[in-house]
Amino acid sequence: MRPSKTDLARTTLQAHGGTLGMRERRALILCDGQRGLDELVQLLGQDAPLLIQRLVRDGYLAASSSATATAPSPSPATSTAPTGPRRSRVAARIYLSGMLELHRDTEARHHRNRLQSRLDDDAMLQALADALRFLEGRVAATLAQRIRERLVEALPLEDVPSLHARMASQDDAVALT
Structure with missing residues (x-):
C-alpha cells in the first residue's frame, strides 16, 4: 500500500487548522504515494496501519483497491x-x-548531567525518579502533577510501574527520616 493525499487532505494541510491533530497531519505529509506501509510504520510507529486506515476511511488518503484489500484489519487487541x-x-x-x-x-x-550520562535501564529509571522527586520539591503542586503526567506519557508502558515503585520507595524513605 502506497497511500497518497486526496484534495481534502491538501486543503486541510493548507488551512493550518481543522480537526486533525499533529500526528494525523504528519501522516498526511508523509503519505506522498511513494512511501509504502513498511516505511510509514518506521516513521510513524507501530500503530501507523490503523492511522492510515482511519485517514483513508475519512477521505484524507487514497489507496488502490488492491492495496486496501491487503491492508491489515485492526484486531481488537x-x-x-x-x-x-x-x-x-x-x-x-x-x-x-x-x-x-x-x-x-x-x-x-x-x-540533568546524571540523566544525560549513559546509564543502563535500571539506573536510567532511578535517575528519572530522582529527578522527578527533585522537581516536585521545587515547583507548585499543580505543575509537579503535570510534569509527572507528561513523564508517564513519554515512558514506555512497561517502565511506568517501575517508576511508580521507585517513587513510592522514595516516599517511604522520606517518611522514615
Missing part, C-alpha cells in the same frame, strides 16, 4: 493501542532534562 506519540526512555529523559534546565542551580545541573 490492536485497536486499543494508544495512538499518541511513540514512547521511549530517550523522550522521557529529554523531557525531564528540559524541565531541569529551567532550574539554574547546582543540584538541578547534577540531576
Whole structure:
C-alpha cells in the first residue's frame, strides 16, 4: 500500500487548522504515494496501519483497491493501542532534562548531567525518579502533577510501574527520616 493525499487532505494541510491533530497531519505529509506501509510504520510507529486506515476511511488518503484489500484489519487487541506519540526512555529523559534546565542551580545541573550520562535501564529509571522527586520539591503542586503526567506519557508502558515503585520507595524513605 502506497497511500497518497486526496484534495481534502491538501486543503486541510493548507488551512493550518481543522480537526486533525499533529500526528494525523504528519501522516498526511508523509503519505506522498511513494512511501509504502513498511516505511510509514518506521516513521510513524507501530500503530501507523490503523492511522492510515482511519485517514483513508475519512477521505484524507487514497489507496488502490488492491492495496486496501491487503491492508491489515485492526484486531481488537490492536485497536486499543494508544495512538499518541511513540514512547521511549530517550523522550522521557529529554523531557525531564528540559524541565531541569529551567532550574539554574547546582543540584538541578547534577540531576540533568546524571540523566544525560549513559546509564543502563535500571539506573536510567532511578535517575528519572530522582529527578522527578527533585522537581516536585521545587515547583507548585499543580505543575509537579503535570510534569509527572507528561513523564508517564513519554515512558514506555512497561517502565511506568517501575517508576511508580521507585517513587513510592522514595516516599517511604522520606517518611522514615
